[in-house]
Amino acid sequence: AVPDRNTAGQGAGDVFGYTLIAQDGMARRGRIVTAHGAIDTPAFMPVGTAGTVKGLTPEQVAATGAQILLGNTYHLMLRPGAERVDRLGGLHRFMNWPAPILTDSGGFQVMSLAALRKLDDDGVTFRSHLDGSKIRLTPERSIEIQHLLDATITMCFDECTPFPATYDQAASSMRLSMRWAGRSRTAFVERPGYALFGIVQGGVHADLRAESVARLAEIGFEGYAVGGLAVGEGFDLMCQTLDVTTPLLPRNRPRYLMGVGRPQDLVAAVRRGIDMFDCVMPTRSGRTGQAFTRRGTVNIRNARHADDPRPLDEACGCPACTQYSRAYLHHLHKSGEILGAVLLTQHNLWYYQDLMRDMRNAISTGGMDAFTQAFEAGLAEGDL
Numbered sequence: 050a051v052p053d054r055n056t057a058g059q060g061a062g063d064v065f066g067y068t069l070i071a072q073d074g075m076a077r078r079g080r081i082v083t084a085h086g087a088i089d090t091p092a093f094m095p096v097g098t099a100g101t102v103k104g105l106t107p108e109q110v111a112a113t114g115a116q117i118l119l120g121n122t123y124h125l126m127l128r129p130g131a132e133r134v135d136r137l138g139g140l141h142r143f144m145n146w147p148a149p150i151l152t153d154s155g156g157f158q159v160m161s162l163a164a165l166r167k168l169d170d171d172g173v174t175f176r177s178h179l180d181g182s183k184i185r186l187t188p189e190r191s192i193e194i195q196h197l198l199d200a201t202i203t204m205c206f207d208e209c210t211p212f213p214a215t216y217d218q219a220a221s222s223m224r225l226s227m228r229w230a231g232r233s234r235t236a237f238v239e240r241p242g243y244a245l246f247g248i249v250q251g252g253v254h255a256d257l258r259a260e261s262v263a264r265l266a267e268i269g270f271e272g273y274a275v276g277g278l279a280v281g282e283g284f285d286l287m288c289q290t291l292d293v294t295t296p297l298l299p300r301n302r303p304r305y306l307m308g309v310g311r312p313q314d315l316v317a318a319v320r321r322g323i324d325m326f327d328c329v330m331p332t333r334s335g336r337t338g339q340a341f342t343r344r345g346t347v348n349i350r351n352a353r354h355a356d357d358p359r360p361l362d363e364a365c366g367c368p369a370c371t372q373y374s375r376a377y378l379h380h381l382h383k384s385g386e387i388l389g390a391v392l393l394t395q396h397n398l399w400y401y402q403d404l405m406r407d408m409r410n411a412i413s414t415g416g417m418d419a420f421t422q423a424f425e426a427g428l429a430e431g432d433l
């Protein structure tokens with residue numbers, strides 16, 4: 050069932066806090082306490098862009114093991130509107146998810162979704178991709194919207210530096226985001242159990258990343274996100290950038306890598322000290338028929354599955370793998386049946402949560418190297 054608000058996180062103090070429980074190399078196991086419940090890290094946040102994890106009820110999302118969801122300022126401000134969600138009791142009530150919610154601050158979505166966007170030192174002006182209406186987003190308005198949504202974790206309003214970018218472009222973009230981080234901090238209304246996270250920028254340049262971390266740590270945040278990645282730089286540059294960034298972040302605060310990623314990205318980033326992730330991949334690709342399994346990805350629309358009575362992944366405990374055959378899942382996707390999207394979404398999120406749980410356990414037992422070898426061997430084996 051959906052975590053009950055009366056038990057989820059209510060209790061002593063209700064202050065926001067991160068506890069480091071175990072380390073294995075740079076990998077960390079921890080626990081975050083918030084006003085809306087606790088989060089075991091490393092954690093994966095399913096994306097619920099417009100107040101729903103597409104195709105699933107909150108009960109189904111909770112059953113996958115998810116403890117926190119991501120929502121988007123950009124989408125919710127356009128529809129149904131932040132003031133309306135506030136009037137209806139906030140996003141937790143509105144979408145019936147009483148556990149923690151992290152909301153992204155809107156800048157990334159403006160640059161990737163909106164039409165005719167204009168960036169200046171004070172904020173961004175853009176036209177809604179829904180009805181073309183002209184809209185202004187500033188650090189102050191973004192923080193206000195996230196407050197109206199009653200987000201458990203609010204993200205600073207930043208500019209995600211595009212890739213590729215010259216050194217000078219990355220430097221001025223990062224410095225703009227750092228000015229906006231200061232304005233975000235000032236605009237944020239402190240509440241016990243709620244948090245504001247800073248976002249590190251700086252492109253793929255180690256000195257700019259270090260300057261960004263120093264500036265954010267000087268302002269002080271309850272958590273630190275690594276932004277400006279998963280923007281086309283590729284796996285190696287992402288890992289190289291993490292190598293020069295995460296060691297500089299405060300050890301007693303959660304670290305959140307935005308927009309990442311594939312299972313192999315999650316393993317590599319956990320090994321480099323990341324605690325939190327969000328990505329649309331397991332949900333979006335699930336709807337298109339792509340399943341993530343211990344043996345790599347499986348496209349259920351491929352004809353080879355049409356007569357296959359086996360489950361997608363015999364090691365998986367999800368509804369799709371325990372109750373249906375590949376043949377049936379293949380049929381549903383080829384027929385465009387809604388159930389096909391639902392079952393593969395459940396499976397992918399279940400797999401992602403199992404991956405995070407297995408890494409949490411591996412970190413507690415000093416087994417991250419063994420886990421990584423087994424994980425990579427499974428991918429190399431490929432689907433049978």
Ligand SMILES: N#Cc1ccc(CCNc2nc3cc4nc(N)[nH]c(=O)c4cc3[nH]2)cc1
Pocket residue numbers: 153154155156157204207208209210248275276277278279280307308309310328329330333334
């Ligand atoms: N399917 C699929 C699929 C589609 C897109 C992506 C890339 C997502 N990457 C990404 N999201 C981000 C959000 C972000 N939000 C903020 N506020 N700032 C960022 O620098 C930022 C960087 C991001 N990088 C990954 C998978």
Ligand SMILES: [Zn+2]
Pocket residue numbers: 361362365366367368369370371395396397399400
């Ligand atoms: Zn499954």
